[in-house]
Amino acid sequence: MTSSNHDITKDLFTLADLGDTAADKIAGESVSAWKDALRRFVTNKGAFISMIIIALIVFFAIVGPHFFGYDIDNQDVSRANLPPKISGLEWIPAFSGHENGVDVYKEKNVKTAYWFGTDQLGRDLWTRTWHGTQISLIIALIATLADVLIGVVYGGISGYFGGMTDNVMQRIIEIIAGIPNLVWIILLILIMQPGLLAITVAILATSWLSMARIVRGEMLKLKNQEFVLASRTLGASDRRIIFRHLIPNSIGMIIINTMFSVPSAIFFEAFLSFIGLGIRSPQSSLGSLINDGYQMLQIHPYQTLYPGIIISLLLICFNIMGDGLRDAFDPKLRR
Structure with a gap:
């Protein structure tokens, strides 16, 4: 039984002097989906640091x-195979200009310090490494x-229209995906010279397939929603529905998949250049630099070290940033 000392009476309350408008006002801050995703991404330390590292690279x-x-x-060739040296940081063994206990710069009478050293032809590895990063x-x-431009449009059209259009477009994707990337690049090299153009055509031919499939799935899920029916009832064209309603509602998934496709493309180029099917000397790429340094690995390991570090940072940071974006755009995956 409730004691009379604890009875709830009208005297215990004071009426708030609020009008009808103030009573219905939302006191909390209104946060958009984009702003909420940005907040979650910034609080993800790994993803945010990865973004800073990518920006520095x-x-x-x-x-x-x-x-x-x-x-x-x-x-x-008079300055060939010089180890890394940074003036003022000679006390650090990695930047002392010494190799096997010998001051190579003094031995070859070289006055200029090369921060990443030089290769077997005397070319500056700092310049070649950052050009390869480009x-x-x-x-x-x-x-x-x-x-x-290809995957989103192709997948959006395929998923939205469905039926025979979807069947034909998906069979085309299956045919393209059935040919391995390495076969694509070999066929292209038979037509054009190995280099950036051949790699670009190979990437344009195959890299958009996974994006097209993901966007198609999103279109199939969203095209029967009420907001699409309302837009169609108001007379919106198919083009407007796809590009103004369906694709913007899939933008989170598009961004996430794009971030994961970037390291795959970087590794694809590095692999082709490493086996001699990509960028060739005197041009430089991270893959070709690693291949050149691999030939001197036991004697001059620094020639492989810096290109290897940069490509590793790119691959790791893009993957971590992709994970951060996935967590930011999908609340169910938040840690």
């Missing part, structure tokens, strides 16, 4: 090749454009 890829004024094919980033950009 992009900066050095733009500025680095012009830092010392060397060209990528500037050769001088190639990898260009490949990443091409893969992104292929996903967005």
Whole structure:
């Protein structure tokens, strides 16, 4: 039984002096889906740090090749196989200019310090490494454009219209996907010279397939929703429904898949260059630099070290950032 001392009476309350408008006002901050995703992404330390590292690599890829004024094919055999040296940091063994206890710069009477050293032809590895990073980033950009401009449009049309259109378009995807990427590049090399153009065509031919399938699945899920029916009732065209309603509602999945396709494209280019089917000397890419350094690995391991570190950072950081974007856009996957 409730004691009389604890009875709830009208005297215990004070009426708030609020009008009808103030009573219905939402006190909390209104947060859009994009702003909420950005908040979750920024609080993901691994993804945010990865984004900063990628931004730094992009900066050095733009500025680095012009830092010392060397060209990528500037050769001088008198300075061949010089180890890394940074003036002022000679106390660090990795940047001392010494190799096997010998001051190679003094032995060859070289006054200029090469931060990443030189290769067997005397070319500056700092310049060649960051120029090779440019190639990898260009490949990443091409893969992104292929996903967005080809994969999204193709998958959106296939999933939205369905029926015979969907069947024909999906059979085309299956035929293209049935040919391995390596076969594609070999066929292209028979037609054109090995290089960036051949790799670009190979990526444009195949990299958008997974994006097309994902967007098609999203279209099949969304096209029967009420907001699509309302838009169609109001007289919206199929093009407007696809590009103004369905694809914007799939943008989170599109961004996530794009971020995961970028490291695959970078590795694809590096692999082709490593086996001699991609970028060839005197041009440089991270894959070709690793291949050149691999031939001198036991004698001069630094020639493989820096291109290997950069390509590893690119692959790891893009994957971690992709995980962060996935967690940010899908609340069910938040940690």
